[in-house]
Amino acid sequence: MSSDAIVIQTAEAAGRPWVETLHEWVTTVDHKRLGVLYILYALVFLVIGGIEATIMRIQLMHPHNDFVSPQVFNRMFTMHGTTMIFFVAMPIMFGFANYLVPLMIGARDMAFPRLNAFSFWLTAFGGILLYFSFLGGNGLYGAGNAPDVGWWAYAPLASRAFSPGHSSDYWTVALLASGFGSIATSINIIATIISMRCPGMKLSRMPLLAWMNLVMSGMVLLAISPLSAAQIMLLVDRYLGGHFFDTQAGGSATLWMHFFWIFGHPEVYVLIIPCFAFASEIIPVFSRKPIFGYPVMVGATVCIAFVSMSVWAHHMFTIGMNSYANSFFTITTMAVGVPTGIKIFNWLGTMWGGKIQFRTPMLFCIGFLFQFLIAGLTGIMLASSPFDWQLSGSYFVVAHFHYVIVGGILFALFAAFYYWYPKITGRMLNERLGKLHFWLFVIGFHLTFDLMHIPGLLGMPRRIYTYEPGRGWDTLNYLVTIGAFVQGIATLVFVANLVISYFKGAKAGNDPWDAWTLEWSASSPPPVYNFASIPRVSSRRPLWDLKHPEDPDSRYE
Amino acid sequence: MSTIVTPLPEAPLAWKLPYRGKVGMACLIFAESAIFTIFVVAYLYYVGKSLSGPTPREVLETPIFYTVCLLSSSLTIHFAGRLLERGRRGAFLALWLLTVVLGVLFLYGTGQEWHRLIYQHGLTISTNLFGTTYYSLVGLHAFHVSAGVILLSIVLLFGLAGRVGPEQSRRVDVLSLYWHFVDAVWVVVFTVVYVLGR
Numbered sequence: 001m002s003s004d005a006i007v008i009q010t011a012e013a014a015g016r017p018w019v020e021t022l023h024e025w026v027t028t029v030d031h032k033r034l035g036v037l038y039i040l041y042a043l044v045f046l047v048i049g050g051i052e053a054t055i056m057r058i059q060l061m062h063p064h065n066d067f068v069s070p071q072v073f074n075r076m077f078t079m080h081g082t083t084m085i086f087f088v089a090m091p092i093m094f095g096f097a098n099y100l101v102p103l104m105i106g107a108r109d110m111a112f113p114r115l116n117a118f119s120f121w122l123t124a125f126g127g128i129l130l131y132f133s134f135l136g137g138n139g140l141y142g143a144g145n146a147p148d149v150g151w152w153a154y155a156p157l158a159s160r161a162f163s164p165g166h167s168s169d170y171w172t173v174a175l176l177a178s179g180f181g182s183i184a185t186s187i188n189i190i191a192t193i194i195s196m197r198c199p200g201m202k203l204s205r206m207p208l209l210a211w212m213n214l215v216m217s218g219m220v221l222l223a224i225s226p227l228s229a230a231q232i233m234l235l236v237d238r239y240l241g242g243h244f245f246d247t248q249a250g251g252s253a254t255l256w257m258h259f260f261w262i263f264g265h266p267e268v269y270v271l272i273i274p275c276f277a278f279a280s281e282i283i284p285v286f287s288r289k290p291i292f293g294y295p296v297m298v299g300a301t302v303c304i305a306f307v308s309m310s311v312w313a314h315h316m317f318t319i320g321m322n323s324y325a326n327s328f329f330t331i332t333t334m335a336v337g338v339p340t341g342i343k344i345f346n347w348l349g350t351m352w353g354g355k356i357q358f359r360t361p362m363l364f365c366i367g368f369l370f371q372f373l374i375a376g377l378t379g380i381m382l383a384s385s386p387f388d389w390q391l392s393g394s395y396f397v398v399a400h401f402h403y404v405i406v407g408g409i410l411f412a413l414f415a416a417f418y419y420w421y422p423k424i425t426g427r428m429l430n431e432r433l434g435k436l437h438f439w440l441f442v443i444g445f446h447l448t449f450d451l452m453h454i455p456g457l458l459g460m461p462r463r464i465y466t467y468e469p470g471r472g473w474d475t476l477n478y479l480v481t482i483g484a485f486v487q488g489i490a491t492l493v494f495v496a497n498l499v500i501s502y503f504k505g506a507k508a509g510n511d512p513w514d515a516w517t518l519e520w521s522a523s524s525p526p527p528v529y530n531f532a533s534i535p536r537v538s539s540r541r542p543l544w545d546l547k548h549p550e551d552p553d554s555r556y557e
Numbered sequence: 558m559s560t561i562v563t564p565l566p567e568a569p570l571a572w573k574l575p576y577r578g579k580v581g582m583a584c585l586i587f588a589e590s591a592i593f594t595i596f597v598v599a600y601l602y603y604v605g606k607s608l609s610g611p612t613p614r615e616v617l618e619t620p621i622f623y624t625v626c627l628l629s630s631s632l633t634i635h636f637a638g639r640l641l642e643r644g645r646r647g648a649f650l651a652l653w654l655l656t657v658v659l660g661v662l663f664l665y666g667t668g669q670e671w672h673r674l675i676y677q678h679g680l681t682i683s684t685n686l687f688g689t690t691y692y693s694l695v696g697l698h699a700f701h702v703s704a705g706v707i708l709l710s711i712v713l714l715f716g717l718a719g720r721v722g723p724e725q726s727r728r729v730d731v732l733s734l735y736w737h738f739v740d741a742v743w744v745v746v747f748t749v750v751y752v753l754g755r
Contacts, residue, residue: 195574196577200572221587225590232697233596236682243685249607
């Protein structure tokens with residue numbers, strides 16, 4: 001809409017010293033820049049977490065391998081889990097939410113821009129603190145460096161007696177800091193969506209992405225807060241000699257598990273709901289049809305959020321709860337499958353009869369649909385408590401949740417990258433490299449995580465640093481590692497695509513996909529103020545109304 | 558694409574959305590409630606599970622006076638806000654000052670109780686489970702009261718400098734929302750610690 005302004009701006013930028021540009025980025029309160037910072041920050045940690053995963057896979061390639069020591073292996077799986085959840089997945093979701101929500105609801109910025117910057121730097125500080133443990137975790141005890149108690153930090157493993165030095169403290173404080181950042185961002189997102197919508201943007205007309213980020217933020221408030229509370233308790237135990245999780249003084253190790261999983265399970269939905277949001281924006285555009293069943297989609301999202309708050313103890317079937325608790329959590333966990341199934345049905349309903357364009361974002365969305373479905377099915381298997389007694393703590397569980405996180409969340413994220421990269425940078429991502437990335441990743445993903453279920457079924461426990469030969473796990477583990485390398489190569493292709501396209505990509509223009517939501521009305525990249533005049537909308541697809549004045553959506557509302 | 562939304566056939570609408578400060582504070586209160594819930598659950602779960610003394614029955618005294626102080630400060634801050642709305646700055650400042658004083662009194666009460674528990678009964682955070690849960694829960698609440706008192710004092714200073722008028726009343730209301738929350742939490746903490754926990 002104001003392409004002139006943008007031209008002037010870039011011309012200005014070219015002549016400025018880099019220090020000034022850096023200063024601008026560090027002190028920025030602009031939601032788009034903070035969004036980009038969040039995403040870049042998460043990508044850096046994605047590479048770090050990926051390297052940690054690769055180290056583990058190399059170690060497990062052969063029986064009796066000694067690529068890393070058991071101690072290092074423990075650090076690797078702890079850091080891998082913590083990094084991927086708290087410093088990759090969360091910030092990247094917040095990055096996209098930050099960038100897209102104000103643009104999609106026709107606002108000029110978030111509700112609290114400075115709080116927004118503060119949250120980002122808190123999160124960033126948390127990540128740096130976690131990795132500083134490699135240097136500072138030793139303390140005066142000479143007791144190892146990075147945290148090695150697993151990303152659940154179960155009691156009493158995380159207590160002073162069993163985790164001397166400062167490694168667990170770095171873990172706790174890093175999560176506390178980034179947790180407060182997450183809570184603040186969520187408050188910001190909710191306030192933005194409730195209070196900053198442009199005229200006419202009723203809740204019933206809001207893009208599904210905004211709706212789902214609203215629900216996600218509400219869940220963050222309910223899920224991250226218990227984690228923060230539990231971290232405070234752990235700090236009290238470790239520093240002030242408290243007894244919350246100290247079984248020798250009457251404390252309870254189980255209570256920590258409950259507190260952790262009250263956070264831990266909703267967290268999965270915190271991460272997947274924004275991915276539902278990406279799919280709900282991308283699939284309609286590439287099917288050339290409006291989303292099928294908009295109100296039901298919103299209802300299903302709220303329903304998932306609600307039910308997922310009462311499923312946490314399915315992570316704890318093996319600790320010996322009574323049969324009522326086991327039955328309750330089995331039933332609620334299976335019940336989450338219903339609204340999720342409704343969503344998958346609606347996405348298929350959107351594609352049904354559409355003129356589907358198989359561009360890279362759509363390919364990733366289709367991959368997401370299938371893989372998320374399979375991940376959900378193994379989830380239903382594990383929800384049944386007797387089945388879980390057999391397989392809890394095995395590689396079957398590892399395969400299941402990586403199917404959700406990689407096959408579901410990461411695929412949807414890649415789709416989002418290919419879809420919104422043109423808006424963020426003004427350039428298209430290369431389609432050929434994109435397709436190469438997709439197919440390599442699909443092959444690597446299935447090689448790794450399909451096969452990983454089998455050693456789990458054969459009894460391979462998670463978190464072991466090596467295993468005996470001749471148990472039927474050898475070949476499978478070898479292939480799983482090869483798959484991990486294929487995924488690594490695919491990720492390199494993706495990173496190369498991001499870099500090359502930034503300089504050499506085709507110019508995107510305002511609206512490369514012929515889409516319908518407000519962000520595509522702004523120039524690419526959008527000006528600082530987003531909209532020269534605040535738009536007014538009268539339907540769910542404002543750009544459709546604009547492009548087709550003869551047959552606007554508003555006529556049918 | 559200079560006008561992104563062409564005037565579509567629709568009556569001009571009155572577009573009024575909730576004040577973002579209020580929404581933000583409501584969200585914060587929601588998140589804080591979750592944090593307090595976890596501490597309350599831990600407290601209740603560990604009632605009577607301490608392996609050694611002192612027990613709550615032996616050492617706790619119900620702080621009726623300081624509770625009345627804190628709860629009545631909710632009234633004073635509410636009426637302060639209404640007075641500000643009507644532009645009566647002097648009366649606003651007086652009631653606001655009273656709120657701060659009541660908050661500080663409450664904190665003094667907590668401090669006195671802790672002093673008594675530590676020096677007379679030898680109960681610290683590391684003595685037993687009761688000590689751990691008691692100091693954490695009451696301490697978390699006292700921390701929130703302290704934060705509130707600091708925020709209220711800042712407004713008081715601005716008010717004394719003559720910078721707080723009716724045009725700020727929306728913002729002042731956001732702060733008083735927080736203060737009401739802190740008071741409401743005390744009702745829960747009081748019930749849990751001094752009524753149920755004994």
